Amino acid sequence: MTAKASLRDHPAPAASGAEPSRRACLATILRMAGLRATRQRMDLADRLVGRDRHVTAETLYLEASAAGEDLSLATVYNTLRQFQGAGLVREIAVEGLRSVFDTDTSRHHHFYFADEDRIIDIPPGHLLVPDLPEGPEGYEVDRLDIIVRLRRPSR
Amino acid sequence: MTAKASLRDHPAPAASGAEPSRRACLATILRMAGLRATRQRMDLADRLVGRDRHVTAETLYLEASAAGEDLSLATVYNTLRQFQGAGLVREIAVEGLRSVFDTDTSRHHHFYFADEDRIIDIPPGHLLVPDLPEGPEGYEVDRLDIIVRLRRPSR
DNA sequence: TTTATTGCAAATAGTTTGCAAGCGT
């Protein structure tokens, strides 16, 4: 676990005390995913579901901890994988070691700041998205990921 | 280090004994990259440069070892990073734990077989590649990576 | 002979997992 939380993104979402109606929604979503609405999962769901964020297990863990939430890093890892299985988040294709998860599961793509280890969405209209190509015989296209690598101008 | 070498790809390239002219080319390339033409680097360069391959450190190490080449995994890792710095290979953006390197540094994109941990090039013409978009203020576009995720038909 | 490079083993980073204790229903 690294000390620096490098994946900055949109404004930090509300802390653990979501409004009752949102809590109810989140609880329902968890149940529908076959998961018990535990305190830890409710908190993480509140930070992720319906928001536009790019997180790693570590950034999410640090954020929740800083907000006074008491949970373990292992639970964050496990919860992210469970949420992924339920389609609530999805893993972004980036080179490098850590897994980055995106809470926006609609079709969109990413700018990757190569020197800063940071990811943001590509605003709609900035990129002509190609049609899905044919996959090889016997396979179907699951989805298409585009990563536009950015860097500071060379000179 | 895992036992299974899962990244299959194009036919295995010739073993350590490349023709003299090719050896000379490889040596020149290494020098131009500021690297001494050691036996290990010559062998790895022979397996990579001018070929169309997708390798991980481990698959490359297993291949060279199986061919009777005597080198260490650490050297393969270091050499791949050096080659990457010299622009001889480049890392492919894929989710997941290992780093995959591509010896084809020209503009092309990839099919990713999600269930099989395998990558192949997308044949030219199969994908309408979009124009490079504008980067945000103060950044320039380094390159654009497209990964088309494939899976076996659902049912 | 001088300096870069290698190999080993240990260190590091990220992630997963086994199991006892605890919480949700």
Add this chain to the structure above:
DNA sequence: ACGCTTGCAAACTATTTGCAATAAA
């Protein structure tokens, strides 16, 4: 009460690095 979850620590996988031995120039 029952069984899913959690947290901890240990295990695991991938990769990097320090350093003494070695090979290239």
